[in-house]
Amino acid sequence: TTDVLILGAGSAGCILANRLSADPARRVTLVEAGGFPTDPDIFDPAMWPMIQRRPYDWDYRTVPQPGTAGRVHHWARGRMVGGSSGLHAMFHLRGHPADFDRWGVMSGDAGWSYDALLPHFRATEGYATETPLHGARGEMPVMIPEAETHPLVRSYIEGWQELGLPRLPDHNGREVIGAAPNALMIRDGRRVTTGEAFLRPVLDRPNLTVITGAEVHRLRIAAGRVTGVEIRTPGGDTVLAAGQVILSMGTIGDPLLLMRSGVGNPGVLAAAGVPCRVERRALGRNLHDHMLGAGVVCRARKPVAPSRLQHSESLAYQSSRGLDVHTGAPDIVVGCVVAPSVSECFPMPAPGETFTLLFGVTHPTSRGELTITGPDLADAPRIDPRYLSTDHDRTAFRAALDRARMVAGTRAMRDWNGGEILPGPGMRDLDAFIQRAAITHHHPVATCAMGASDDAVVRPDLSLRGLDNVSVVDASVIPAIPCGPIHAAVMAIAQKFAAGQG
Ligand code: FAD
Incomplete structure (x- = not known):
């Protein structure tokens, strides 16, 4: 007993x-x-x-998501x-x-x-x-x-400071809006x-x-x-x-x-x-999850050394109301990955020559549902997060994408940014891009x-x-x-x- x-x-x-x-x-x-x-x-x-997707991953799958161009997401x-x-x-x-x-x-x-x-x-x-x-x-x-932080990520954090966002020591203080190494x-x-x-x-x-x-x-x-x-x-x-x-x-x-x-x-x-x-x-x-757009991918002007940490080294939380809003809960986020990061809808650009700005919504209002399909362990669950099913989430996602492009255009990032590959200057329908670029943030x-x-x-x-x-x-x-x-x-x-x- x-x-x-x-x-x-x-x-x-x-x-x-x-x-x-x-x-x-x-x-x-x-x-x-x-x-x-x-x-x-x-x-x-x-x-x-x-x-x-190795044996120690349950590797679940969602049902096709109308909000993300009918895609199935691996969880x-x-x-x-x-x-x-x-x-x-x-x-x-x-x-x-x-x-x-x-x-x-x-x-x-x-x-x-x-x-x-x-x-x-x-x-x-x-x-x-x-x-x-x-x-x-x-x-x-x-x-x-500290010393381990990638030089590109340091420039990225400076870029946000240039735009008026605070530099935080880390994100575990009473304020979260700002840029810091993770x-x-x-x-x-x-x-x-x-x-x-x-x-x-x-x-x-x-x-x-x-x-x-x-x-x-x-x-x-x-x-x-x-x-x-x-x-x-x-x-x-x-x-x-x-x-x-x-x-x-x-x-x-x-x-x-x-x-x-x-x-x-x-x-x-x-x-x-x-x-x-x-x-x-x-x-x-009530099932819900964070998503990240993967991503604003830029060609690098100089070689991007591999991360000494876990690639995605800094997230910058912020308010879509303005870069001068520094208190209260954020509603959007932009992250810097020192490698290419794209959804399955896009060809993977070359590592070492590209970097990625991920962007997402911190408090999504889309709510989904998870159910069984049968009584046995082997019966696959039906997982439906109803991603991007609210106007709030779609609107905030667009705001986050705009911010990712803003930081890419800062003076601090000039030595790094050799031009946008994704969504790319020719991409007219940014909502359609987000539907194809959004991936789970795994939460x-x-x-x-x-x-x-x-x-x-x-x-x-x-x-x-x-x-x-x-x-x-x-x-x-x-x-x-x-x-x-x-x-x-x-x-x-x-x-x-x-x-x-x-
Ligand atoms: P889990 O840690 O998933 O534990 C559930 C356990 O129950 C597992 O060991 C599972 O094998 C076991 N189990 C399930 N069903 C059965 C069954 N029928 N019989 C016996 N055992 C069973 N969070 C962060 O804060 N920072 C990050 O950087 C971050 N990145 C992430 C990246 C990925 C790829 C993933 C997958 C998650 C990430 N998360 C991150 C989220 C975070 O890891 C999870 O939210 C958290 O670990 C969940 O904890 P839990 O105890 O709820 O469930």
């Missing part, structure tokens, strides 16, 4: 396993479909764009101990304080506001120097690049996953059991509780007894498991051949969103409405996406939940 069963050893699951097993009286079991990562490429920061998700922190681009950014204050309002619980979350952010962070805003005693190393989850030149940072150091705890290579198939439900968890391993199927069950299988994995188990929208479940046990219509809805959230209303999938304490002994703790509970990459927020969610468990 076990007191706590954590399903999914991803970004959130590894932190939960660490924190909850710190109490020797609590028996914790962590279950993961993948294994401990062995491919050395995972740990080489520069390799991150190349390691998708990478880590299938390994460490989860998507084994695939991600290592950028550590919390988001703007207003993003979390909004969570406080949506959940009806001020515990999710920025000031209340700050100790939880800090508790996971291992910055070199401790400040009131930066934690130094947490397990996840956060480096702020703070990175890298130590001694190596990617650090949550598996490495939080789980490996505690693997010898006698009260912690880690089961890898085990896919969670279904929850057994009786009288409003989970009584057992059915898992599939290479050695066969088994059932784990459940005390408290925590779902940490991510934005895609959690709703799929719940739906396979008979939780969800009765119509969706009936169509998939699953009897409905618990009606929860909001499950799988899907909100399929089990927390909320104050009885309809919301989880309560503000992250307990699941409808099943007494189940909580959901990972990116799926995020009610509205913060402005930037979401990993810092996922770590804070896990840290906060564990701190509340006594």
Whole structure:
């Protein structure tokens, strides 16, 4: 028997396993479909764009998206101990304080506001120097690049200063609008996953059991509780007894498991051949994600040396209302990649001779849905983010593209910019270009969103409405996406939940 069963050893699951097993009286079991990562490429920061679609990537696909010219988008998700922190681009950014204050309002619980979350952010962070805003005693190393920053990226940051945007020390202060090198989850030149940072150091705890290579198939439900968890391993199927069950299988994995188990929208479940046990219509809805336009690609006037970091070295957050707006939440972002970066719709320009300005929308209003298509693990999910389905998103995307072109035209960038290849001077229909250039920024959230209303999938304490002994703790509970990459927020969610468990 076990007191706590954590399903999914991803970004959130590894932190939960660490924190909850710190109490020797609590028996914790962590279950993961993948294994401990062995491919050395995972740990080489520069390799991150190349390691998708390998066996440790779930490699999901969306349905064709009318908002992006009917394209199907690949969604990478880590299938390994460490989860998507084994695939991600290592950028550590919390988001703007207003993003979390909004969570406080949506959940009806001020515990999710920025000031209340700050100790939880800090508790996971291992910055070199401790400040009131930066934690130094947490397990996840956060480096702020200095000498390692690419010369092109330095010019890019200067370009923004020329246009009036502030230069920030990093993006984890109280203001986010401005340009800075990306703070990175890298130590001694190596990617650090949550598996490495939080789980490996505690693997010898006698009260912690880690089961890898085990896919969670279904929850057994009786009288409003989970009584057992059915898992599939290479050695066969088994059932784990459940005390408290925590779902940490991510934005895609959690709703799929719940739906396979008979939780969800009765119509969706009936169509998939699953009897409905618990009606929860909001499950799988509210799905949203950031996108980036890939990209404004420029010919370089001089050779572009390879990145010593992870290629995409700086994001500049800003307001579409004007470059003189320096406070409050941003609504658009432009990033500098010291390599070519294009969607599958365009031929890849030559590395070393080109660079890319990515551009995107920080708070998209498009909302989609994720559903199962059948009762089995092998039944592919139906993932429909409804990308670029609102005027807000399309308009903000155009504003972001204009800004990318503006910074490319600055004096600071003159030594680098040898002319625009994409969209290119001849491209008349920029909306059509964006539809073909937009790619996922890899931040899907909100399929089990927390909320104050009885309809919301989880309560503000992250307990699941409808099943007494189940909580959901990972990116799926995020009610509205913060402005930037979401990993810092996922770590804070896990840290906060564990701190509340006594
Ligand atoms: P995950 O980390 O995905 O964990 C879920 C775990 O559950 C996985 O280990 C999975 O194998 C397991 N699981 C799922 N289903 C089952 C099942 N049925 N049975 C057993 N186990 C199961 N964020 C940033 O902040 N900065 C970045 O630079 C950044 N770049 C990114 C780049 C890429 C390519 C990707 C994919 C993501 C990126 N992100 C980034 C996003 C960030 O990594 C994720 O949002 C975050 O890791 C999600 O954490 P999670 O705990 O919700 O889920």
